[in-house]
Every structure is written in structure tokens, then in C-alpha cells.
Amino acid sequence: MVSIKDVAKRAGVATSTVSKVLNNYPNISENTKRKVNDAIKELNFVPNAVASALSSKQSGRVAILMNQSVQTTAIDEIYMQYLLGAIVKSKELGLDVITIFFSMLEDISIDEIIVYLRSQNITGLIVFGLSKSDTNLIELVRREEFKCVLIDAPLVNKNTSCVWINQAKAQYDVVSEVLNKDEVKSILYISGKENGFVTSRRLEGIETLCRRMGLKLTIKQGDFSEKKAREITMKYGKNHDMIACASDLMAIGAMKALTEMDIFRPVSGFDGIALMGYVGKQMFTVKQDFRNIADRAVEEMDKLLHGAEGSEVITTHEIVRLQYLDIIC
Numbered sequence: 001m002v003s004i005k006d007v008a009k010r011a012g013v014a015t016s017t018v019s020k021v022l023n024n025y026p027n028i029s030e031n032t033k034r035k036v037n038d039a040i041k042e043l044n045f046v047p048n049a050v051a052s053a054l055s056s057k058q059s060g061r062v063a064i065l066m067n068q069s070v071q072t073t074a075i076d077e078i079y080m081q082y083l084l085g086a087i088v089k090s091k092e093l094g095l096d097v098i099t100i101f102f103s104m105l106e107d108i109s110i111d112e113i114i115v116y117l118r119s120q121n122i123t124g125l126i127v128f129g130l131s132k133s134d135t136n137l138i139e140l141v142r143r144e145e146f147k148c149v150l151i152d153a154p155l156v157n158k159n160t161s162c163v164w165i166n167q168a169k170a171q172y173d174v175v176s177e178v179l180n181k182d183e184v185k186s187i188l189y190i191s192g193k194e195n196g197f198v199t200s201r202r203l204e205g206i207e208t209l210c211r212r213m214g215l216k217l218t219i220k221q222g223d224f225s226e227k228k229a230r231e232i233t234m235k236y237g238k239n240h241d242m243i244a245c246a247s248d249l250m251a252i253g254a255m256k257a258l259t260e261m262d263i264f265r266p267v268s269g270f271d272g273i274a275l276m277g278y279v280g281k282q283m284f285t286v287k288q289d290f291r292n293i294a295d296r297a298v299e300e301m302d303k304l305l306h307g308a309e310g311s312e313v314i315t316t317h318e319i320v321r322l323q324y325l326d327i328i329c
Helices: 004-011 015-022 030-043 048-055 073-093 110-119 135-143 167-179 197-213 226-239 248-261 274-278 290-305
Strands: 061-066 096-101 122-128 147-151 160-165 186-191 216-221 242-245 283-287 312-315 318-322
Touching (some): 004 015, 004 030, 110 122, 122 135, 147 290, 160 290, 167 197, 167 283, 197 216, 226 242, 226 248, 290 312
Parallel strands (some): 061 096, 061 122, 122 147, 147 160, 160 312, 186 242
Antiparallel strands (some): 283 318
């Protein structure tokens, strides 16, 4: 069996240097990383932790990979529910899980990411927060080196599943609920991030609805930002009959702007976060069960690890009108 000493000899470096590259230590030159990774590929080296797991027929570990780049209370609430759901279900199914953040894999190549994950005995990835701009991670999924379950990212192959709600239908449904109660002829739609997988699907939903209903639609990009949604509403809100937002956080920004302008317009959100209940006025929103989504993601990972092929898993959503009494304990 190839050892770390063999890799060091082929690369012309010390064994400690190989270990540092495997464990993603900082301050290692790109040239040294390249030599070590080339030697690993040439010798088909498998780190001891992985070799040990394979020899004992263990399935390895599952990494919960989370994008922590957006720091807001609302995002924290969603990610905490995802994390709790994933950990509880993993324990129930006997899966060994660790948490890795996107930032830990920044500025390193695909091959280096693969080596790092293998050095941690990782065989599966459950990914929360993947966007179209995360090109390295998307390429990692496409290489099918690991079993992957993606939340809100519709990439499916033999070793990869996607778990999410029907984003287009959910956006359609929540705005339809408002239309049933208010006379609306024009809608200001505040969309999410341009590079988000959910953004295009939610846009599809609102565009389909407005086309069928003959409604005037104005689309502005809010980047899931409460502040930006407030600014957009201050500028365009009074000229539209309704404000539809692709997230609850933006809906809060829109509602606060309308209050400051002292005008009323119905506002809809998306996600069903507890913070919506404290806005002061009821708003329709799409309520997602984030813990259940994480639960389903772990179940799907367990299936993949036992030989199932990847698939798209659609979970349920609910249209609710959140208010303070709905969220207090």
C-alpha cells in the first residue's frame, strides 16, 4: 500500500509537508501544493483514515457544508433549523457527521478540496446555501467523487440528490392568496440574488401568475437584503398595488418603508421565519419546514450511501398569514 512517505519522496518534500497539504494548512506555497497533489494522483494515494474505513467496511463521515457568508438574524434562524434537523436525523440513522463552512474551502483547487475531504474520511456532503457562483463546489458535485445532497440547488446526477420545495408554485401560491383578498392590477416584485438557484424559479412563478392574470409586473433585484428592499419600496412602492418579496426579510423592509410613507399596500414574503410575526402587521408568506427539509436531506444521503441513485426530492410548503400570536410560546 502506498504510504505518506512514498508521496513525500515522489513530491520531493518532507512527510510533514504532505500532512500539512492533506489537512489544508495555511502558508503552504502553491508550487508545493501542486507537487504534493500531483504525487497523490500519480500514486493513487489514499489517506490512512480513508483506507482504514474502507478496510473495515465503514461508510465514512458525512460533512454538513454550510455557507456562512450572509450574516443576518433571519439567515441564522434558517441555518440553525437546518443544522438541528440534520444532526438529529443523522444520529437517528447512525451517521457520523461534521460541519464544514464554505470559507474553509475558499481559494483552493478542486483537487485540493477532494484531498482535504478524503483526509477527513468524508464520503458524503449535505450542502446548504450553494449558489451559481460557487463554481468549485458545483464542479465537485459534477465530478461525482462524493455522495451529495443539495438543499435548494437543482443539480442531480447518479451520486447527487436535490431537496427543496416547488419554488415556482410556492411563489405563485402566496401571491395568489393576496390577490384573493385585495384588488391588484400591478405588482412590484423584489427578487433575491441573481446567482441564487431559487431566484430564477421564484421569478418563474410570479411571471406565470402575472401573465395569466393580466397584471403589470415590475421586477427589482433586492439581494435578500432588508435595507435594499426598503429602498426599492420607497422609490417604486406607491406606484404599484402590491409588493411581493422573494424573502421574509425583504418583506419586512418593504413593510417598514410603506409605514414610513404612510401608505398601505399588501405585502407577501417567503420562508416563514419567526421574525415576520414581530413586524406589527400580518403578511402572507410561504412557510417552509426547514428542519423537515434537513431531515429529508439526511434520509436521502443515507439512501445514496446504500447504493440508491440521485433524485429530486420535493417537500411540501404552506401558505400562512403570520402574526405575533402565531409565534409566541
